[in-house]
Amino acid sequence: xxxxxxxxDIVQGKPLVxxxxxxxxxxxxxxxxxxxxxxxxxxxxxxxxxRSDTAPxxxxxxxxxxxxxxxxxxxxxxxxxxxxxxxxxKACCGADLPEHVSFHELAASYREALREMxxxxxxxxxxxxxxxxxxxxxxxxxxxxxxxxxxxxxxVCRYGTIHAIHTALLSELVASRLGVPPRERLSILAAxxxxxISIINLQESLHAQxxxxxxxxxxxxxxxxxxxxxxxxxxxVKDDLWIQTILQHHEKPDGNGYPCGxxxxxxxxxxxxxxxxxxxxxxxxxxxxxxxxPGKDVLRKIFMNRGAMAEDKLVQIFIKTLGIYPPGSFVxxxxxxxxxxTRRGTSPAAPKVKSVRDPLGMPLAYxxxxxxAQRVFAICIGIPRDKLMAINFNALWDYSxxx
Numbered sequence: 077x078x079x080x081x082x083x084x085d086i087v088q089g090k091p092l093v094x095x096x097x098x099x100x101x102x103x104x105x106x107x108x109x110x111x112x113x114x115x116x117x118x119x120x121x122x123x124x125x126x127r128s129d130t131a132p133x134x135x136x137x138x139x140x141x142x143x144x145x146x147x148x149x150x151x152x153x154x155x156x157x158x159x160x161x162x163x164x165x166k167a168c169c170g171a172d173l174p175e176h177v178s179f180h181e182l183a184a185s186y187r188e189a190l191r192e193m194x195x196x197x198x199x200x201x202x203x204x205x206x207x208x209x210x211x212x213x214x215x216x217x218x219x220x221x222x223x224x225x226x227x228x229x230x231x232v233c234r235y236g237t238i239h240a241i242h243t244a245l246l247s248e249l250v251a252s253r254l255g256v257p258p259r260e261r262l263s264i265l266a267a268x269x270x271x272x273i274s275i276i277n278l279q280e281s282l283h284a285q286x287x288x289x290x291x292x293x294x295x296x297x298x299x300x301x302x303x304x305x306x307x308x309x310x311x312x313v314k315d316d317l318w319i320q321t322i323l324q325h326h327e328k329p330d331g332n333g334y335p336c337g338x339x340x341x342x343x344x345x346x347x348x349x350x351x352x353x354x355x356x357x358x359x360x361x362x363x364x365x366x367x368x369x370p371g372k373d374v375l376r377k378i379f380m381n382r383g384a385m386a387e388d389k390l391v392q393i394f395i396k397t398l399g400i401y402p403p404g405s406f407v408x409x410x411x412x413x414x415x416x417x418t419r420r421g422t423s424p425a426a427p428k429v430k431s432v433r434d435p436l437g438m439p440l441a442y443x444x445x446x447x448x449a450q451r452v453f454a455i456c457i458g459i460p461r462d463k464l465m466a467i468n469f470n471a472l473w474d475y476s477x478x479x
Contacts, residue, residue, distance in 0.1 A: 222469070224249070246352075406459045429455070443471065
């Protein structure tokens with residue numbers, strides 16, 4: 077039995093509490109997804125949106141399969157761990173920042189909160205972060221393409237948590253390609269997870285809003301590397317590479333970075349890796365005042381700013397790691413279909429894709445593999461993510477029957 081979904085049944089900015097189907101029983105939105113605007117909700121409801129207590133067999137079978145060990149179940153484990161760790165310290169991050177306040181007042185309140193946290197700090201915080209980093213390394217080793225895809229498609233979590241994990245994923249893949257030893261990579265990943273720990277709430281607030289930061293917030297952002305280090309020292313972090321990577325991750329080789337204005341070789345490679353991962357992960361995600369930028373366009377911007385943004389060699393390795401059309405990218409094919417890149421191919425311009433919408437824009441009941449090396453299925457252009465489409469990660473990356 078199908079029940080019609082009305083606009084009032086979906087709350088903007090809140091995770092869905094049910095799966096949504098079209099009139100033919102095709103899954104359009106998965107439980108837990110977040111709809112970012114009233115306009116999107118209205119468009120969905122207008123096309124006909126339903127919930128069902130007796131979902132189709134394929135949809136009813138999915139939750140059991142998702143419990144099996146796949147890159148995506150490992151991702152959910154990482155989210156749960158990071159969410160729990162961050163929840164313990166969010167009270168020290170300035171949860172409710174007034175719009176008109178001086179920078180000095182903000183910084184003073186942060187440091188007072190840090191002193192208070194030092195008296196009641198969570199036990200074993202550094203060890204718990206390293207444990208998450210080890211899980212991320214396992215995830216990437218199992219399936220690099222699935223890890224990259226998650227950066228572009230996975231949005232079912234608070235921004236501060238998910239951006240930290242995605243930045244760590246990208247850092248692991250690039251550092252691994254560079255030949256950085258696994259133990260040093262753990263320090264870089266730990267830095268990626270905690271670089272913004274001092275401004276988590278501010279970060280999430282700005283991500284959801286369509287306004288520019290206030291002057292006080294901008295100043296706070298400029299000193300957040302030092303604030304994060306102060307917080308981590310209070311939490312018991314003693315890893316020099318972890319600390320150095322955070323302190324320098326907003327420095328630029330041309331000297332236009334912050335907080336110290338370092339140049340060239342004075343900036344650690346680990347910090348440059350984290351910087352590129354941070355920039356890329358932020359740009360491909362939609363936020364309150366803009367759509368997510370297609371991965372190919374972000375890579376083009378990074379390439380055009382090589383030398384200023386990061387060392388030229390590192391930028392080239394970063395681009396080679398992701399590919400021209402990174403997994404998780406939405407693309408338009410020559411035959412008019414909309415497809416999702418699932419895996420990097422032997423040719424950078426011809427990755428493996430699966431079509432998810434027909435030439436008229438209607439969802440396909442089953443994703444169809446297409447060979448983009450064939451002219452009829454060649455990629456025309458990268459396009460922004462289709463926010464109205466439910467993503468079945470396990471099915472698209474062939475983990476539906478994984479044990």
